[in-house]
Amino acid sequence: MLQRMLLIALAGAFGTLARYGLGGVVQRVSPETHLPVGTLVVNVVGCFLFGVVWSLAHERLLIDSEARLVILVGFMGAFTTFSTFIYETGSFLNDARWLMATVNILIQTLIGLLSLFGGVLVGRSL
Numbered sequence: 001m002l003q004r005m006l007l008i009a010l011a012g013a014f015g016t017l018a019r020y021g022l023g024g025v026v027q028r029v030s031p032e033t034h035l036p037v038g039t040l041v042v043n044v045v046g047c048f049l050f051g052v053v054w055s056l057a058h059e060r061l062l063i064d065s066e067a068r069l070v071i072l073v074g075f076m077g078a079f080t081t082f083s084t085f086i087y088e089t090g091s092f093l094n095d096a097r098w099l100m101a102t103v104n105i106l107i108q109t110l111i112g113l114l115s116l117f118g119g120v121l122v123g124r125s126l
Contacts, residue, residue, distance in 0.1 A: 004066070004069070004070075007070045007074065008069070008070055008073055008074035009074065010074070011070045011071065011073075011074025011075040011078070012074045012075065012077060012078035013078070014074075014075055014078075015074065015075040015076060015077065015078030015079035016078040016079070018075075018079055019042050019078065019079045019080060022038070022041065022042055022045065023038035023039060023041070023042045024038060025038075026038040026041040026042075042079065042080050043080050043082040043083070045080075046076060046079050046080030046082060046083035047080075047082065047083045047086045047087075049076065049079075049083070050072065050076050050083035050084070050086075050087055051087070053068065053071050053072055053076070054068075054072070054087065057072075072084075085104075085108060088104065089101050089104050089105055092104060
């Protein structure tokens, strides 16, 4: 158990560095825009990589469950949690659970925004 946690933490450190590096490079080389292009690219790459790893582990059985855990929870979890949100929403859509997909998108987005603004208010009052 301890070894698993250490591997997840190490993978998370690499995921964080990868996010910081990729996002920074993309933002610097992108044309001037008001959009956070670096974050967009990280989220898109993260969703793509999550799909590749999930397919190789779950469908093709080329990655064992321990490695999948380290990669998806550790690296991808630190690289972008957006990929997990998209995967879970995609699973609802794949199962034709349209209402659950819609509710998931709305709740996570709206509550996330409300939480952000609530945190800003709390931070300003400290």
